[in-house]
Amino acid sequence: xxxxxxxxxxxxxxxxxxxxxxxxxxxxxxxxxxxxxxxxxxxxxxxxxxxxxxxxxxxxxxxxxxxxxxxxxxxxxxxxxxxxxxxxxxxxxxxxxxxxxxxxxxxxxxxxxxxxxxxxxxxxxxxxxxxxxxxxxxxxxxxxxxxxxxxxxxxxxxxxxxxxxxxxxxxxxxxxxxxxxxxxxxxxxxxxxxxxxxxxxxxxxxxxxxxx
Amino acid sequence: xxxxxxxxxxxxxxxxxxxxxxxxxxxxxxxxxxxxxxxxxxxxxxxxxxxxxxxxxxxxxxxxxxxxxxxxxxxxxxxxxxxxxxxxxxxxxxxxxxxxxxxxxxxxxxxxxxxxxxxxxxxxxxxxxxxxxxxxxxxxxxxxxxxxxxxxxxxxxxx
Numbered sequence: 001x002x003x004x005x006x007x008x009x010x011x012x013x014x015x016x017x018x019x020x021x022x023x024x025x026x027x028x029x030x031x032x033x034x035x036x037x038x039x040x041x042x043x044x045x046x047x048x049x050x051x052x053x054x055x056x057x058x059x060x061x062x063x064x065x066x067x068x069x070x071x072x073x074x075x076x077x078x079x080x081x082x083x084x085x086x087x088x089x090x091x092x093x094x095x096x097x098x099x100x101x102x103x104x105x106x107x108x109x110x111x112x113x114x115x116x117x118x119x120x121x122x123x124x125x126x127x128x129x130x131x132x133x134x135x136x137x138x139x140x141x142x143x144x145x146x147x148x149x150x151x152x153x154x155x156x157x158x159x160x161x162x163x164x165x166x167x168x169x170x171x172x173x174x175x176x177x178x179x180x181x182x183x184x185x186x187x188x189x190x191x192x193x194x195x196x197x198x199x200x201x202x203x204x205x206x207x208x209x210x211x212x
Numbered sequence: 213x214x215x216x217x218x219x220x221x222x223x224x225x226x227x228x229x230x231x232x233x234x235x236x237x238x239x240x241x242x243x244x245x246x247x248x249x250x251x252x253x254x255x256x257x258x259x260x261x262x263x264x265x266x267x268x269x270x271x272x273x274x275x276x277x278x279x280x281x282x283x284x285x286x287x288x289x290x291x292x293x294x295x296x297x298x299x300x301x302x303x304x305x306x307x308x309x310x311x312x313x314x315x316x317x318x319x320x321x322x323x324x325x326x327x328x329x330x331x332x333x334x335x336x337x338x339x340x341x342x343x344x345x346x347x348x349x350x351x352x353x354x355x356x357x358x359x360x361x362x363x364x365x366x367x368x369x370x371x
Contacts, residue, residue, distance in 0.1 A: 001313065004248070007315050037360065038357055041353055041360070056342070088349060089349070089353065091351060095331065096331075096332060096341040096344060096345040096352065097248075097345075098327060098331035099248060159311070161315060172311045174311075175312050207218060
């Protein structure tokens with residue numbers, strides 16, 4: 001779901017950068033309001049590195065193939081650190097793997113970062129006042145899956161509205177349906193991963209899970 | 213490690229096993245690759261379009277353009293990811309698009325793939341690029357942490 005350079009029109013890339021800049025400003029403002037803004041920096045560093053490397057894990061789902069994103073996990077564990085962390089991860093993915101691009105950094109940040117924040121809010125609202133393992137697992141699963149499906153929907157919307165394709169409309173429609181279908185198993189896998197990690201942290205170190 | 217009471221679905225052992233599988237799977241060369249679309253010339257008039265890992269990109273739209281960006285030929289790759297064309301057309305650039313956000317441009321005159329200007333290149337081994345990227349991420353966060361700590365100390369000293 002990383003859009004490379006040279007595909008999107010200039011107004012769309014600029015709009016992506018503007019939206020991301022606003023989101024980063026808001027997130028940094030919320031982080032600065034905390035008593036200790038740097039407390040979660042080590043956690044953010046670890047999860048950014050995991051996000052960076054996760055795109056290398058390739059899951060063949062015939063006839064397409066997908067890669068892990070862990071955006072839901074970042075949203076659940078990092079909260080307002082998620083969008084800056086994802087942007088840093090995307091930058092290094094573009095630099096080291098050629099995955100994505102510099103001009104599309106903003107729009108890729110929107111596609112992956114905004115659903116991560118949605119996952120964060122879903123997890124927070126779902127576990128408000130109730131921190132049992134079942135609720136944590138259930139809402140972490142939903143948050144992890146939701147992040148992937150929202151990213152797929154945003155990506156598909158962008159493909160349809162903003163990407164001039166060399167393909168005919170019917171072929172492009174089929175390609176988009178295939179993308180959505182291929183990411184349903186990924187959403188379930190990422191939901192499971194998020195649920196496992198959240199439940200594990202709830203047992204061994206709840207502060208890591210609820211510190212955001 | 214035994215199952216912790218109160219966690220009917222997931223135990224510490226299960227999570228540790230899953231983490232081990234996850235990490236081990238990452239180091240399998242077949243699993244660990246990014247997901248770019250690439251193109252190369254296989255002789256005169258034959259283009260091979262594939263995803264990273266040499267997975268053929270079937271039914272991908274290919275467009276041949278001249279130096280003035282005029283379309284000379286449009287078609288699709290076959291099931292083996294190959295596109296055949298007449299080299300006498302005089303195409304300067306070949307562009308492939310799979311309709312799923314992957315697009316690649318190949319300069320037929322220079323026989324060179326046009327990469328993003330940020331990408332450091334495939335010549336550097338993947339493991340080294342992962343290590344470099346991870347190291348730079350930790351360095352960046354470390355610098356942020358140090359800067360933040362220093363700013364707080366200054367602020368506390370003045371107050």
